[in-house]
């Protein structure tokens with residue numbers, strides 16, 4: 282059985298697309314030097330602005346010059362890239378999509394997922410983040426085949442909405458759940474690893490979570506702790522320094538995934554759609570919350 286070798290990245294994006302691009306370029310070299318077939322990068326990989334105006338000014342369509350350069354980078358290194366969050370030109374001049382893009386080793390866009398759950402939260406003793414002021418939500422679930430396995434795409438705050446992961450895995454066949462993030466320091470300390478391991482255990486999937494780390498500007502600081510978890514919930518890779526820029530490399534053991542799923546066949550045991558909202562209510566059909574939008578192309 283195959284054991285795809287993959288890398289999870291960690292970085293500190295800033296308000297300078299050129300500098301972030303050269304950081305990613307360096308991380309690609311490292312991943313290639315360690316014989317990886319795929320590199321997973323965090324949310325806001327190409328840019329983190331100091332305010333919403335800067336972020337809006339950074340947005341580009343996926344066929345624009347910046348994404349074209351990231352596609353060339355993937356091709357040059359013959360490496361699959363998960364660009365965990367790209368400021369994609371949105372539905373109007375004041376809104377972008379927080380877009381997770383998968384690029385193949387040939388430099389083709391294989392899938393794009395627009396973040397569904399937007400982070401409008403006043404973190405206690407932390408920042409006030411109102412993502413929906415500048416970001417329009419997506420409304421499609423996306424899975425995508427890759428040499429590493431079948432990927433389920435999500436972004437950051439989505440992590441707190443487990444029903445989405447259930448559908449990506451049990452209805453759409455994902456084997457690796459991606460959660461590229463820019464978690465705040467405070468919420469990260471409290472919930473990051475707990476939630477990620479829970480998603481891995483309850484879906485029997487690998488979870489790959491590339492994180493933004495450290496100080497981006499005078500207002501933003503991220504928790505770091507990029508991590509890869511296996512389908513039993515074991516942590517199999519993390520950055521030695523939870524705030525450093527770099528990668529952690531691991532081989533994904535699909536035999537273990539198969540064993541975990543065989544020994545506890547949760548997909549078969551699932552009774553979604555056969556339970557009612559009360560003892561005196563009839564069981565109703567499972568209503569689709571999202572339109573499945575698989576962009577699987579292979």
Ligand SMILES: O=C(O)CNC(=O)[C@H](CS)NC(=O)CCC(=O)C(=O)O
Pocket residue numbers: 324325328329330336379399400410411412437438441463464465468469
């Ligand atoms: O603002 C941008 O440039 C890009 N978007 C983000 O960084 C988003 C929204 S502010 N961050 C999160 O979702 C953090 C979630 C989080 O920390 C939690 O769930 O606890």
